[in-house]
Amino acid sequence: MKANASIAEPIKTKKTSKAWKELLMDYQLYLMLLPGLAVLIIFKYFPIYGALIAFKDYNLLDGVMGSKWVGLKHFQSLFSSDKFYSVFINTLLINLYKLVFQLPIPIILALMINEVRNTVFKRFSQSITYMPHFLSWVVVSAIFANLLSPTNGIVNVFIGYLGIDSIMFMTDERFFRAVLVASSAFRESGWSSIIYLAAIMAVDSQLYEAARMDGASKLRQIWHITLPGIRSVIVFIIMLRLGAALANDLEQVLMFYSPMVYNVGDVLGTYVYRIGLGQMKYSFSTAVNLFQSLIGLALVVIANTVSKKFGERGLW
Amino acid sequence: MKLKSRGEMVFEISNYILLSVIMAACLLPLLNIAAKSFSSEAYVLAGEIFIWPKGFTAAAYEIVLGSRRFWDSFGNTVFITVVGTALNTMLTIFAGYALSRKRLRGQNLIMFMFIFAMLFSGGIIPTYLIVKEIGLLNSLWALIIPGMVAPFNMIIMRLYFYNIPDSMEESAKIDGASNFKILFSIMIPLAMPSIATISLFYAVEYWNNYFDALIYINKHSLFPLQVYLREIIINASSADINNLDLMMNTAQESVRGATVVAATLPILLVYPFLQKHFVKGVMLGAVKQ
Numbered sequence: 001m002k003a004n005a006s007i008a009e010p011i012k013t014k015k016t017s018k019a020w021k022e023l024l025m026d027y028q029l030y031l032m033l034l035p036g037l038a039v040l041i042i043f044k045y046f047p048i049y050g051a052l053i054a055f056k057d058y059n060l061l062d063g064v065m066g067s068k069w070v071g072l073k074h075f076q077s078l079f080s081s082d083k084f085y086s087v088f089i090n091t092l093l094i095n096l097y098k099l100v101f102q103l104p105i106p107i108i109l110a111l112m113i114n115e116v117r118n119t120v121f122k123r124f125s126q127s128i129t130y131m132p133h134f135l136s137w138v139v140v141s142a143i144f145a146n147l148l149s150p151t152n153g154i155v156n157v158f159i160g161y162l163g164i165d166s167i168m169f170m171t172d173e174r175f176f177r178a179v180l181v182a183s184s185a186f187r188e189s190g191w192s193s194i195i196y197l198a199a200i201m202a203v204d205s206q207l208y209e210a211a212r213m214d215g216a217s218k219l220r221q222i223w224h225i226t227l228p229g230i231r232s233v234i235v236f237i238i239m240l241r242l243g244a245a246l247a248n249d250l251e252q253v254l255m256f257y258s259p260m261v262y263n264v265g266d267v268l269g270t271y272v273y274r275i276g277l278g279q280m281k282y283s284f285s286t287a288v289n290l291f292q293s294l295i296g297l298a299l300v301v302i303a304n305t306v307s308k309k310f311g312e313r314g315l316w
Numbered sequence: 317m318k319l320k321s322r323g324e325m326v327f328e329i330s331n332y333i334l335l336s337v338i339m340a341a342c343l344l345p346l347l348n349i350a351a352k353s354f355s356s357e358a359y360v361l362a363g364e365i366f367i368w369p370k371g372f373t374a375a376a377y378e379i380v381l382g383s384r385r386f387w388d389s390f391g392n393t394v395f396i397t398v399v400g401t402a403l404n405t406m407l408t409i410f411a412g413y414a415l416s417r418k419r420l421r422g423q424n425l426i427m428f429m430f431i432f433a434m435l436f437s438g439g440i441i442p443t444y445l446i447v448k449e450i451g452l453l454n455s456l457w458a459l460i461i462p463g464m465v466a467p468f469n470m471i472i473m474r475l476y477f478y479n480i481p482d483s484m485e486e487s488a489k490i491d492g493a494s495n496f497k498i499l500f501s502i503m504i505p506l507a508m509p510s511i512a513t514i515s516l517f518y519a520v521e522y523w524n525n526y527f528d529a530l531i532y533i534n535k536h537s538l539f540p541l542q543v544y545l546r547e548i549i550i551n552a553s554s555a556d557i558n559n560l561d562l563m564m565n566t567a568q569e570s571v572r573g574a575t576v577v578a579a580t581l582p583i584l585l586v587y588p589f590l591q592k593h594f595v596k597g598v599m600l601g602a603v604k605q
């Protein structure tokens with residue numbers, strides 16, 4: 001029916017009706033984009049505009065627009081505050097430790113799982129190691145509090161056998177960062193290994209055959225074939241990590257820390273939360289947050305540029 | 317099978333052993349908490365529980381499951397998770413599909429907007445002020461709507477649609493199908509593994525959400541599970557106890573354990589069913605290009 005009708009029409013109208021039809025179809029595409037864009041603009045872009053209050057003395061009555069401009073006052077007080085520096089250094093150190101200790105673990109785990117020949121055991125070990133990723137930080141912190149409890153936690157019971165006095169891991173400044181790193185290794189290692197595992201499976205199997213002919217041991221094969229084969233994925237992950245570095249440990253630290261370890265555990269995120277919402281210093285804490293966002297953005301851009309320069313793929 | 321050399325045997329065996337140790341490290345802490353939740357006070361306090369309960373009792377569960385506040389927060393979390401996951405997945409599919417069509421005008425600008433939002437944020441306070449101005453404070457919607465766009469997942473979804481051969485769409489178009497029709501009857505069925513993956517991610521995120529509730533909600537009746545759980549962990553006696561006798565003879569640690577188990581089991585039960593899909597989905601995202 002439809003086809004017949006269009007054959008009967010002159011060519012010109014057929015063309016315009018087709019163009020019109022395509023536009024109509026695309027109008028549906030824009031309709032699909034609309035809700036997502038609306039949320040993006042309202043909850044991501046309005047707040048970026050709202051971050052102007054970092055340069056103002058925000059007060060509730062006047063709103064973002066009406067509040068008085070104060071220039072860089074909040075940034076000046078931020079850069080002259082000792083507290084800010086200690087928080088900034090904590091953030092950097094905790095993220096550095098996490099990067100150093102947490103990068104190799106998932107890679108090693110993926111290498112190990114890849115070597116398992118027994119499929120049941122393989123699937124089982126994957127499932128079990130991913131599992132902690134599905135636990136909330138609240139639960140993970142409960143688990144760690146339970147394991148590290150000074151009275152009857154397994155860890156302290158164990159070191160008790162070795163004749164060591166029990167340690168208050170969670171509230172001891174010397175151990176707090178280690179607890180943070182360990183807990184995030186516990187939660188994320190298995191999960192992060194998925195990507196490496198996928199990359200390892202994509203490595204050409206002929207290379208291994210050839211290496212085995214030449215008498216290369218398993219470890220040598222891993223070192224000379226597997227690791228170079230997944231290098232681009234490793235670089236990619238480091239880049240993603242760097243981008244999220246300053247922003248992603250808020251909830252974790254919030255669960256684990258206590259006033260006893262503020263000195264070593266307070267990070268930018270928790271600081272903003274306490275000062276901003278706790279003490280209602282909206283402008284000052286927004287300045288801290290803005291600083292954090294800018295450093296984060298700079299890190300990603302730098303990492304991206306460096307990675308592309310070395311011939312790896314970039315984020316964009 | 318090829319004959320294995322001695323070195324390979326050693327490698328293999330130590331690999332199995334080490335992996336078993338790692339698996340134990342992932343599993344035992346949770347089993348330990350579960351065991352404590354089923355054990356009676358004396359054994360828990362003496363630190364005698366490892367992964368098997370001693371002096372088996374379900375008293376802690378009677379306390380937790382008999383608490384009105386537990387069920388209130390459980391209901392809130394179920395609501396946020398179900399509604400949030402559905403809406404979030406739908407929006408992600410819509411945006412991902414629309415942006416995967418090469419002919420869409422303004423596509424570069426819109427993509428840039430999504431990516432920039434992923435890399436740069438206005439911060440906690442300005443977001444809080446927007447949520448407040450819109451009137452979402454102390455509403456469960458504050459935990460759903462602001463997070464309804466996840467650029468990263470949208471990009472993964474887009475890539476998936478992008479890789480579906482054009483011929484699929486073209487033949488449907490010749491039959492006169494609209495974009496909505498194409499999306500729902502062709503693209504979505506083809507993208508099911510990917511959709512299962514992102515919806516699992518969303519579900520886990522909503523289920524585990526703590527911080528948003530901490531800043532946007534201060535009415536106890538609206539607290540989601542994680543906030544309630546946190547309260548219990550810090551202070552077990554705040555589980556409004558109907559039965560004081562029970563409470564007297566139950567270790568706080570058992571109550572904590574029972575709450576952890578009750579709050580975590582539902583999401584852990586979902587995950588094996590979707591695991592096959594998400595592993596595929598994540599891998600697709602990783603190996604592309």
